[in-house]
Amino acid sequence: MKVISVRNLTKRFGSFTAVDNITFDIEQGEIFGFLGANGAGKTTAMRMLCGLSRPTSGEASVAGYDLYKNANRIKENIGYMSQKFSLYEDLTIRENIRFYGGIYGLSLSDIRSKTNLLVKKLKLEDSINSLVKSLPLGWKQKLALSVAMIHDPKIVFLDEPTGGVDPITRREFWTLIFEAADRGTTVFVTTHYMDEAEYCNRVAIMVDGQVEALDTTGVLKAKYAAKDMGEVFLQLARKAKRGDG
């Protein structure tokens, strides 16, 4: 079953085409990696799918709803974690979970059981009443991911979720992503860590606003005769005309 389907989606900012006519489908339960250099258009593409940015042209449906007609239904069915850390540092772990559960319309008893489950899984039982700002960055990121999925969304969008995190925590973070995918949640993740690309079922590589390649990592590596995704990426990204930024 396709949960995301994108046809000729384009976003222009004035004369600059950030996302240029992209087309792809994503199956349910897939971990879909969105790769690209800085400024390739990854974040803009993701923001359009989340309803944060209005496409200039093209069609898309997310979680079975049309991007233009049913934006609100889409919002109920997706979770989102932005590049910036998105929890409130001056609230405790419990208060953050309760707040995000609350705005997604969860009942109080649901929020309570979710909170217990979540802190147990993240081993945060002892610090549930401490302020989020006292947590190490890695824990904050794991907590932010869990909070983004508190309402069991069909799809979760992760925008460079592991920036600035150490390798061990990144590994743990990906364990959380695999568990979500096993439960049937579709994961749409942008990254520029090539080892993370290897964890994805399929990856799309964006260059200058266009999807330059899209397939499973195995097929891509064979096609470009590369020993890892890093090489595949370098071969494609070399064609880029845009600079950083």
Next chain:
Amino acid sequence: MRQFLFFVKKEFYHLVRDRQTFFILLCLPLALILIFGFALTNEVKNSRIAVLDNSKDKATRAIIDQLEASRYFDILEYIPSNDKLEATFRSGKIKLAVVFPPNFNQELLHTNTATIQLIGDASDPNTSNALINYATAVIMDYQAGFRNAAEIPLRINTEIRMLYNPQLKGSYNFVPGVMAMVLMLVCAIMTSISIAREKEIGTMEVILVSPIVPMRLVFAKMVPYFLMSVVNIGSILLLSVYVLDVPIQGNLVLLILECMMFTIASLALGLLISSISNSQQVAMLLSVVVLFLPTAMLSGFMFPVENMPAVLRFISHAVPARWFYTTVINIMIKGLGFEYVWKETLILAVMTVFFLAVSILNFKTRLE
């Protein structure tokens, strides 16, 4: 509605966790009232003056006694001669000197006119003006009593009555002014900063992706600051009545309702600012320049609107605090009812609705 309450709760956490800001916001009215009430006063009270009496007769003695007896003046020294006068002014010890010419009483009795020279230190024009007025009033008082005793032909006298504020107390006009400033500060500046902060730290993105109606976030932000302002209105009124002896002449309920409306207008302005600023610094700067300064300068509280240049007077029409200030003066000091302030109230109400509408329409539900 449930989502809304979750938001309100969160806002209260923000407010209370930031102890310093919370404390400042609650103590600000106290500090402003005390500063304006006791330090920055331009009332005349126990001002030091000097007397140069070249006549030393019955009349001059009586006038000097009357000056001394009034609570406005303390006679610091008696200057022996004219040439010492300037030195005394230069020492800065006095702001006013009263000079009697020789043969004062005789002239008064024989020619019916005598002159007293009042010399003020006009390096501070407001104070010297006030002192001269007070001294003149005291001398007029003496003249009145003197004339009743001796029978003198009819003469027209001016009688001055200072309405609503007979003692000319400064606190009568700064209580409403401080109220406008505090409400603007707490509501507008804090709301705009707190929305800008959500944009800065990235939580705004997450909220915009969630199914919540973004306007709920905005209204939820207003709730804590509104309540805080109600507390501040209360503390300002209590301070003004019990510490500064400024009575509330008019209807208390009407006064509080007017204050609440100004609070909502300020909140709407804060929202408007936040919709055009993406960082806390910009929000702060905009609120101070666009909201706070006009509130302080153009509301009539520091400088009378009538004396402003035409351009500033014109601009002052757009400053909500100007209308609020007039309303509070009318209700609180003059004791007037709604029929005297409905015009100002209507203008404020229209402004409030306008600001709210513009900021709601302007509130971006997308990031671009």
